[in-house]
Amino acid sequence: MYSDAVTDGISREIQGMKVTKAQAQANRARIVETASHLFRERGYDGVGIADLMAAAGFTHGGFYKHFGSKADLMAEAARCGFEQGIAKAEGFDAQAFVSYYLSRKHRDDRADGCAVAALSGDAARQSESTKAAFAAGVESMLEALANRSGESEEDALKGHRARRIGVISQVVGALVLSRACPDDSPLADEILDASRAEILARLSMPLDV
Amino acid sequence: MYSDAVTDGISREIQGMKVTKAQAQANRARIVETASHLFRERGYDGVGIADLMAAAGFTHGGFYKHFGSKADLMAEAARCGFEQGIAKAEGFDAQAFVSYYLSRKHRDDRADGCAVAALSGDAARQSESTKAAFAAGVESMLEALANRSGESEEDALKGHRARRIGVISQVVGALVLSRACPDDSPLADEILDASRAEILARLSMPLDV
DNA sequence: TGTACATCAGTGAACGCGCGTTCACTGATGTAC
DNA sequence: TGTACATCAGTGAACGCGCGTTCACTGATGTAC
Numbered sequence: 117m118y119s120d121a122v123t124d125g126i127s128r129e130i131q132g133m134k135v136t137k138a139q140a141q142a143n144r145a146r147i148v149e150t151a152s153h154l155f156r157e158r159g160y161d162g163v164g165i166a167d168l169m170a171a172a173g174f175t176h177g178g179f180y181k182h183f184g185s186k187a188d189l190m191a192e193a194a195r196c197g198f199e200q201g202i203a204k205a206e207g208f209d210a211q212a213f214v215s216y217y218l219s220r221k222h223r224d225d226r227a228d229g230c231a232v233a234a235l236s237g238d239a240a241r242q243s244e245s246t247k248a249a250f251a252a253g254v255e256s257m258l259e260a261l262a263n264r265s266g267e268s269e270e271d272a273l274k275g276h277r278a279r280r281i282g283v284i285s286q287v288v289g290a291l292v293l294s295r296a297c298p299d300d301s302p303l304a305d306e307i308l309d310a311s312r313a314e315i316l317a318r319l320s321m322p323l324d325v
Numbered sequence: 326m327y328s329d330a331v332t333d334g335i336s337r338e339i340q341g342m343k344v345t346k347a348q349a350q351a352n353r354a355r356i357v358e359t360a361s362h363l364f365r366e367r368g369y370d371g372v373g374i375a376d377l378m379a380a381a382g383f384t385h386g387g388f389y390k391h392f393g394s395k396a397d398l399m400a401e402a403a404r405c406g407f408e409q410g411i412a413k414a415e416g417f418d419a420q421a422f423v424s425y426y427l428s429r430k431h432r433d434d435r436a437d438g439c440a441v442a443a444l445s446g447d448a449a450r451q452s453e454s455t456k457a458a459f460a461a462g463v464e465s466m467l468e469a470l471a472n473r474s475g476e477s478e479e480d481a482l483k484g485h486r487a488r489r490i491g492v493i494s495q496v497v498g499a500l501v502l503s504r505a506c507p508d509d510s511p512l513a514d515e516i517l518d519a520s521r522a523e524i525l526a527r528l529s530m531p532l533d534v
Numbered sequence: 535t536g537t538a539c540a541t542c543a544g545t546g547a548a549c550g551c552g553c554g555t556t557c558a559c560t561g562a563t564g565t566a567c
Numbered sequence: 568t569g570t571a572c573a574t575c576a577g578t579g580a581a582c583g584c585g586c587g588t589t590c591a592c593t594g595a596t597g598t599a600c
Binding site: 135137139140143144174175176177178181182 | 575576577578579580
Binding site: 344346348349352353383384385386387390391 | 542543544545546547
């Protein structure tokens with residue numbers, strides 16, 4: 117019937133009525149994804165449960181039907197953000213990855229940018245569960261950098277884990293420092309530019325140095 | 326008189342009475358310094374005015390006799406932390422600086438460690454005043470690294486600002502990432518070790534690469 | 535130098551607000567017969 | 568297949584708490600005479 121069709125899907129939530137199990141699971145996933153963007157943009161303490169649920173299209177009361185606590189959600193939202201980052205890095209080689217990572221666009225788009233960089237400050241003071249998710253996120257970045265560093269079997273970066281750790285550390289550090297400078301600060305741009313140029317030069321060097 | 330001598334100085338605050346202008350200024354400085362340590366350890370949102378004032382030896386009501394707001398104090402506390410870091414770096418050459426910076430001791434001692442690394446996550450969401458202080462702190466680190474990189478006039482690091490920016494970015498990034506990993510995580514140590522070895526190797530290389 | 539008075543750093547109670555969390559309730563879903 | 572009932576995702580009011588901030592008050596400091 118028409119009325120059934122209309123009350124299916126998204127409009128169901130508008131009515132505030134009970135939804136299908138599948139719909140409920142999709143709603144939960146939407147909350148996690150919304151949280152992953154909001155936490156990156158405003159930080160853990162900058163996002164309230166009511167804000168978050170409203171942004172996801174719900175009222176705040178239902179939150180605890182899905183999550184045990186705000187801290188629990190943080191761990192899930194972090195994992196969600198890391199997965200998005202990996203997916204985004206697909207098909208980028210190491211040079212393209214670094215160029216994008218240290219671009220003004222990426223710096224200025226916290227909500228959709230790298231979750232490792234955006235959450236690193238908060239993660240240090242979160243639960244062990246969130247920190248474990250964070251470590252897994254760093255491992256994913258390291259793996260992605262190895263896989264994407266070129267087609268050649270002898271690719272300089274592949275297999276040299278220490279070097280990749282250095283690259284990840286530097287791009288994350290540069291992004292975090294650039295974001296902490298005033299918006300119009302020349303230093304903010306300079307940090308990105310200097311690190312980008314330096315890393316790209318290093319990537320083109322032989323590995324045995 | 327004896328009674329005057331006893332009521333001078335620190336005991337004055339215990340009595341909760343009015344103090345000398347000089348004493349008041351010293352008290353204010355103590356609040357700023359206490360804040361600089363607490364903010365580094367627990368983050369901006371993790372420290373309340375009452376906590377802070379108690380840690381400095383006062384009740385919370387007096388706070389607004391010294392500062393316009395918590396955000397204002399943040400800017401001052403950040404500046405204070407940066408100055409401490411510069412003072413601490415005195416007499417270290419670039420190698421010693423990197424070795425200390427990426428040590429487990431430094432990572433595990435947030436309260437007394439580098440304010441740039443500890444506050445970078447918070448600073449991005451603070452006032453422009455705090456961000457400006459942050460940028461000045463980064464500039465100080467860059468300058469300190471140039472001055473401390475050796476005695477020789479032709480020292481490889483001196484004058485090569487871009488390279489120093491790369492070093493600062495990487496040490497800050499490695500420290501921040503290491504702190505965000507679980508306490509017993511092998512990755513947390515590996516990040517420090519890999520970046521330390523890599524930077525020290527780079528510092529010993531000629532500059533024209 | 536001594537006296538009278540204004541200043542103001544510090545106290546501690548109080549304020550309003552927003553937070554994370556709880557709860558009684560709703561009503562379609564999903565199941566048992 | 569149809570009917571009766573339990574489930575539970577989502578609602579929205581309410582809770583208690585801690586936060587940043589304000590305020591009346593205190594009394595030694597610091598100043599004017």
